[in-house]
């Protein structure tokens with residue numbers, strides 16, 4: 001199976017997932033000065049007020065908070081999107097002690113971590129699985145996490161991580177609204193890309209916020225106490241450096257909101 005190690009990491013994924021070498025892979029290095037200011041790009045609109053988080057889980061690659069996506073109660077719209085996209089889950093990517101862990105980079109600079117809020121086009125597709133294989137099926141909002149002071153709301157997540165230490169573990173996680181994890185500005189870059197983990201489907205409209213949020217090293221350290229491995233496995237492997245490096249732009253344009 002795939003992972004982030006020497007034997008199963010990003011450089012080997014193309015063996016089972018040839019689209020890894022496709023023309024719209026993610027993440028990418030964003031060069032702000034090369035981004036095209038597109039004045040037709042409106043603001044992104046996040047309607048998360050009635051979102052319903054269900055559980056938090058360790059899937060062996062990251063920690064994921066799943067939402068009830070049975071109706072349009074929490075959606076992202078506007079910006080580059082032609083339809084509202086329903087919030088399905090959010091998860092994180094992070095590094096090892098002190099080193100970097102974001103997937104997207106900005107002029108070669110990476111951040112300590114990156115939060116992905118994953119949405120799917122329920123107007124055109126009947127479920128997430130179908131949308132995940134369509135070129136306009138998914139919209140992922142990416143938010144950079146920078147090391148600094150404590151984040152006042154992230155503790156709600158980090159305090160629950162001990163419950164999902166092992167791969168395959170899952171626990172209730174109700175009443176969490178990811179709006180509390182947003183920076184003050186919703187200015188963004190956007191481009192057409194892919195899932196950053198297998199199956200690497202080229203189905204994602206990426207919306208990356210220019211402003212990062214600040215979290216403490218202590219809070220980041222709690223992500224690193226998670227394990228890639230299950231409770232029954234002898235070899236414990238700390239969950240860290242679960243990020244794919246930037247992929248070739250292959251002629252794509254990155255657009256910038258005003």
Ligand SMILES: NS(=O)(=O)c1ccc(NC(=O)NCCO)cc1
Pocket residue numbers: 116118140194195196197198199
């Ligand atoms: N890192 S990412 O590009 O945001 C991403 C999002 C969803 C997936 N896959 C997913 O949600 N599958 C649903 C069932 O596992 C993989 C990668």
Ligand SMILES: [Zn+2]
Pocket residue numbers: 091092093116196
């Ligand atoms: Zn992700």
